[in-house]
Amino acid sequence: xxxxMPRQAEAERNDRALxxxxxxxxxxxxxxxxxxxxxxxxxxxIGSLYRRYRSKTELFxxxxxxxxxxxxxxxxxxxxxxxxxxxxxxxVTSAxxIGSLxxxxxxxxxxDEMAEKNARSDKAFAALIDKAHEAGVLRADVxxxxxxxxxxxxxxxxxxxxxxxxxxxxLxxxxxxxxxxVIAIALDGLxxxxxxxxxxxxxxxxxxxxxx
Amino acid sequence: xxxxMPRQAEAERNDRALxxxxxxxxxxxxxxxxxxxxxxxxxxxIGSLYRRYRSKTELFxxxxxxxxxxxxxxxxxxxxxxxxxxxxxxxVTSAxxIGSLxxxxxxxxxxDEMAEKNARSDKAFAALIDKAHEAGVLRADVxxxxxxxxxxxxxxxxxxxxxxxxxxxxLxxxxxxxxxxVIAIALDGLxxxxxxxxxxxxxxxxxxxxxx
DNA sequence: TAGGGCCGGAGCGTTTCGCTCCGCAACCCA
DNA sequence: TGGGTTGCGGAGCGAAACGCTCCGGCCCTA
Numbered sequence: 001x002x003x004x005m006p007r008q009a010e011a012e013r014n015d016r017a018l019x020x021x022x023x024x025x026x027x028x029x030x031x032x033x034x035x036x037x038x039x040x041x042x043x044x045x046i047g048s049l050y051r052r053y054r055s056k057t058e059l060f061x062x063x064x065x066x067x068x069x070x071x072x073x074x075x076x077x078x079x080x081x082x083x084x085x086x087x088x089x090x091x092v093t094s095a096x097x098i099g100s101l102x103x104x105x106x107x108x109x110x111x112d113e114m115a116e117k118n119a120r121s122d123k124a125f126a127a128l129i130d131k132a133h134e135a136g137v138l139r140a141d142v143x144x145x146x147x148x149x150x151x152x153x154x155x156x157x158x159x160x161x162x163x164x165x166x167x168x169x170x171l172x173x174x175x176x177x178x179x180x181x182v183i184a185i186a187l188d189g190l191x192x193x194x195x196x197x198x199x200x201x202x203x204x205x206x207x208x209x210x211x212x
Numbered sequence: 213x214x215x216x217m218p219r220q221a222e223a224e225r226n227d228r229a230l231x232x233x234x235x236x237x238x239x240x241x242x243x244x245x246x247x248x249x250x251x252x253x254x255x256x257x258i259g260s261l262y263r264r265y266r267s268k269t270e271l272f273x274x275x276x277x278x279x280x281x282x283x284x285x286x287x288x289x290x291x292x293x294x295x296x297x298x299x300x301x302x303x304v305t306s307a308x309x310i311g312s313l314x315x316x317x318x319x320x321x322x323x324d325e326m327a328e329k330n331a332r333s334d335k336a337f338a339a340l341i342d343k344a345h346e347a348g349v350l351r352a353d354v355x356x357x358x359x360x361x362x363x364x365x366x367x368x369x370x371x372x373x374x375x376x377x378x379x380x381x382x383l384x385x386x387x388x389x390x391x392x393x394v395i396a397i398a399l400d401g402l403x404x405x406x407x408x409x410x411x412x413x414x415x416x417x418x419x420x421x422x423x424x
Numbered sequence: 425t426a427g428g429g430c431c432g433g434a435g436c437g438t439t440t441c442g443c444t445c446c447g448c449a450a451c452c453c454a
Numbered sequence: 455t456g457g458g459t460t461g462c463g464g465a466g467c468g469a470a471a472c473g474c475t476c477c478g479g480c481c482c483t484a
Contacts, residue, residue, distance in 0.1 A: 032244045035473065045432035102370045150394050152371060158314045158364050159418065171418060178414035182362050189401030202390035206371065206383060247442065257463035268442065
């Protein structure tokens with residue numbers, strides 16, 4: 001460890017490192033992410049991981065709980081923006097940073113508390129979309145689910161994940177800059193447009209059973 | 213097997229099924245995709261897989277070769293379009309269908325022939341981008357690499373992959389429709405815009421060592 | 425300096441892996 | 455129709471990777 005550090009502070013730092021490492025490894029390795037790789041990426045022994053969490057599942061459970069908090073906060077903060085477009089941009093760019101937790105579907109159990117938080121998040125997000133629609137800054141033929149799918153699509157970054165797998169830390173910053181440009185392109189596609197979207201708006205059922 | 217079928221025709225059908233299954237499983241499971249799951253999804257025994265390919269690596273190698281051919285064909289066909297914008301749309305929508313083979317990086321060896329084909333594909337794609345720029349249908353601040361990254365980003369579909377993992381075949385068609393809308397949104401973001409992209413255009417080095 | 429608590433990681437049993445090999449069924453030719 | 459051949463599916467092998475336990479040793483405290 002670098003320098004002197006009180007015990008409690010180190011434990012706290014380790015816990016944060018574990019959660020971040022878990023997210024990164026999960027993005028790269030998907031559902032097959034191993035506890036050994038998570039601990040290694042966090043710069044922590046396996047033993048420390050198992051002192052904090054009783055099992056791999058429990059760690060993932062905690063990860064989902066935190067993500068739900070973040071999604072709610074992001075949606076409500078975006079809704080609080082004066083400019084609806086800025087609020088939407090804030091939501092998309094922030095949500096993309098959280099990353100997709102889809103690989104965890106089926107591994108975690110959804111508590112009532114989590115379902116409630118999820119509903120709250122959805123509600124704020126729907127209000128944000130409505131606000132943008134009313135202000136005329138969001139194309140009329142796009143629905144909240146379209147935007148959610150777009151965010152999820154932007155959440156995973158194949159290039160960044162591959163560079164992480166290869167350990168090319170030197171290129172990561174450039175890749176992240178490039179990703180911001182791609183996100184900006186996609187966001188521009190959400191502005192009012194004369195070119196209508198194909199097909200019918202997607203139904204809610206696509207998202208309703210995501211964590212089943 | 214269903215009905216009577218000559219031996220050679222069945223073998224050919226099996227090979228095609230194997231390649232398609234390999235692509236699907238690879239998209240869902242990433243680099244950890246197992247031969248057993250590939251064979252099962254193709255509706256074929258493991259033995260048949262190993263009669264056609266000497267190893268898992270050889271199958272993946274073949275997959276990359278085919279993808280290179282497809283990329284080249286798509287780029288040259290897009291370039292041949294009279295309307296540059298239609299050509300670009302054709303390229304993006306088709307390339308997205310091929311899917312990302314990024315997980316295979318490091319598992320396959322790049323032959324000179326493959327490198328040459330890749331160069332040919334890149335050249336046609338660059339010409340396609342130039343043509344669109346000159347016609348003024350593609351936003352000026354976007355580079356060929358931006359578009360490549362966008363295509364790669366759109367290539368993976370977390371929702372579809374998750375539904376496949378869960379075996380929810382009933383929702384797959386709706387998910388694919390929804391995905392087409394997301395792609396259309398992103399494509400609209402490529403049209404000329406008054407809102408400049410952030411940062412500097414990405415460098416070629418991001419893609420140069422992809423298969424290292 | 426003596427003690428206690430937290431650390432990293434070796435190693436357990438289990439699962440999953442890539443791959444081989446063989447019994448059986450389908451087809452061809454006499 | 456019957457014997458030979460060809461290609462099929464999948465049981466099972468050794469090896470590798472997995473989740474998790476447990477303990478020797480280091481660091482902090484007093």
